[in-house]
Amino acid sequence: MTKVDPRLPRYQQIRDDIAARIAKGEWRAGDAIATEAELSSSYGVAIGTVRRAVDELANDGLIERAHGRGMFVRRADFSTSLFRFFRLGTGDSRPVIPESRILSRSLETPSVETRAKLGLGRKDNAVRMIRLRMDEGRVLLREEIWLSARLFGPILDMEVEQLMPLLYPAYEQHFGRIVARARERLRVETASPDIALDLGAATGAMVVRMERLAIDHADMPLEWRISHGLADQFVYEVDVH
Amino acid sequence: MTKVDPRLPRYQQIRDDIAARIAKGEWRAGDAIATEAELSSSYGVAIGTVRRAVDELANDGLIERAHGRGMFVRRADFSTSLFRFFRLGTGDSRPVIPESRILSRSLETPSVETRAKLGLGRKDNAVRMIRLRMDEGRVLLREEIWLSARLFGPILDMEVEQLMPLLYPAYEQHFGRIVARARERLRVETASPDIALDLGAATGAMVVRMERLAIDHADMPLEWRISHGLADQFVYEVDVH
DNA sequence: GAGTGGTCTAGACCACACT
DNA sequence: GTGTGGTCTAGACCACTCG
Structure with missing residues (x-):
């Protein structure tokens, strides 16, 4: 994981890392990111920990979760402008x-x-x-x-x-x-x-x-x-x- | 539980029920509500399910969680007014x-x-x-x-x-x-x-x-x-x- | 049917607050 | 020390989507 604070809980490190990967362009707006299972094994944590991380990202509006389809990078729409x-x-x-x-x-x-x-x-x-x-x-x-x-x-x-x-x-x-x-x-x-x-x-x-x-x-x-x-x-x- | 939709997931039923109990005055602003362990046994669900419910309540600003002390009913402060x-x-x-x-x-x-x-x-x-x-x-x-x-x-x-x-x-x-x-x-x-x-x-x-x-x-x-x-x-x- | 996210469990261990 | 919430695990089963 690239430069995330190791003192933070794992789910926050994972959240920050996924956010950084999106910011870096690894996944672009509209793309599906890795699945929960993939993230779980690639980060070496339980799936519940991954869920906690992506839940926060979804809450912040960075990704959208679609039941049965995957998790997608959200395009900023400034709907609250x-x-x-x-x-x-x-x-x-x-x-x-x-x-x-x-x-x-x-x-x-x-x-x-x-x-x-x-x-x-x-x-x-x-x-x-x-x-x-x-x-x-x-x-x-x-x-x-x-x-x-x-x-x-x-x-x-x-x-x-x-x-x-x-x-x-x-x-x-x-x-x-x-x-x-x-x-x-x-x-x-x-x-x-x-x-x-x-x-x-x-x-x-x-x-x-x-x-x-x-x-x-x-x-x-x-x-x-x-x-x-x-x-x-x-x-x-x-x-x- | 008083009149919560039984088709909803348990954690949402519990969230709604706790919100209703606060609204009803069972716990008043500043009070500590029941602990996670108490809620877990009284609702008959795992403690993780209770946590999911109270996490949402805390997110919505209805309660505040204080590590080591308990969960407290929040007083509306209209700080975003x-x-x-x-x-x-x-x-x-x-x-x-x-x-x-x-x-x-x-x-x-x-x-x-x-x-x-x-x-x-x-x-x-x-x-x-x-x-x-x-x-x-x-x-x-x-x-x-x-x-x-x-x-x-x-x-x-x-x-x-x-x-x-x-x-x-x-x-x-x-x-x-x-x-x-x-x-x-x-x-x-x-x-x-x-x-x-x-x-x-x-x-x-x-x-x-x-x-x-x-x-x-x-x-x-x-x-x-x-x-x-x-x-x-x-x-x-x-x-x- | 295969793959995905959603719910739920029953624990373990850690960190913090109070006394 | 005791009790509280915070993190994390390793599963099980359900619900939805798509080919």
Whole structure:
């Protein structure tokens, strides 16, 4: 087992090792991982110990267990993201992927904050994209997306179709970078002139600002995204206990 | 075991039964429940099966396990509530319970919406309280609280001190009603004149509106609460994957 | 029918808390 | 030391999937 803490219980070592093997790409999203029996014999532990390890991985959403079929690497779907709380005025709740329109792509000198978020050095450049998310012709969100030019520079010259409809699969397919999770932050502000223009609203309109830092399995920041949407289309729901 | 589905696996039956016994008040918040060995013999299953059941209860936050000491009924602390994302301008993050000031208590005819939320009949009255949550003299939140008059009527005549600093312990102590969980909803709006006045802001200021329906173990709604706070003091953070 | 995960058992031994 | 929960074993049998 590669560099797992030997003081930890065996089931945690096994959990960490399987997670590392997935992160390393030994099993990719959608793949079936080894069976319980195989893992039991290859790790040299009882099957109950393997079960304890994979139970935790399933709980954390890293794998999915399918009775009679096997255990599969789960693709991150960000179903809990703040984005899904944006609704059109009609408020019907079909789970659609809104269509995207990329307005611009450019090479920029990032701000201090963007550099900090992406872990860039003083001289590093960054790719900036502006994208609209729409549904039935109405603009839902206006997104400002920042990427390290060193990692993602070629994205500037790619065909737009290769970046549709979702960016994360494109990051994986063309750059081998897998978004494992993200940290999101939400606040309320008034729309600046360019944001208001893109959203089809008046300058100073109430907007929700969502920031997202997307991270890979090795905790490396991949993408910094600032999204704006009209506040009156936002309803967030959560259960607490 | 009282009315648990016999088609379910034993460990789930046991989990449901223990949850029911807690809900029924057989063990109260802070109490130690029976030990694994006791549960194992009283339910007539192996200790591993009991462990599976209590593991799930601990995972759901209903009990806490303490190595060498026992298993304890957890008190709901609502640490994930939207409330905790309100910060003063200074943004320091000590976990304080803001002081409360109850502005009014009255018996009212509830609106159709309030009746629906609390499950009240056409002729039922309701208790309405207005409360401010403050920190260092600054108003953080303005809360409008609705309760069934049939269940909580005597609260109108109680000493204010008995309702301080938190309401949920008072519900439990004086009325035997335990808040088990809550559903919260967040949106953004502009402040009405009375809300603006209480928050010390101008009418039309951007505010965050938080609705909360608090529920007991038997899924009965206990309290309907509408809270408002200044939007520029609100920052919500969440991890997604 | 062969292979997979899901449930359950009856123990052993370890680590922690209290007195 | 006694009692508690935490880890781990080596099986048995069941339920589901697929060829």
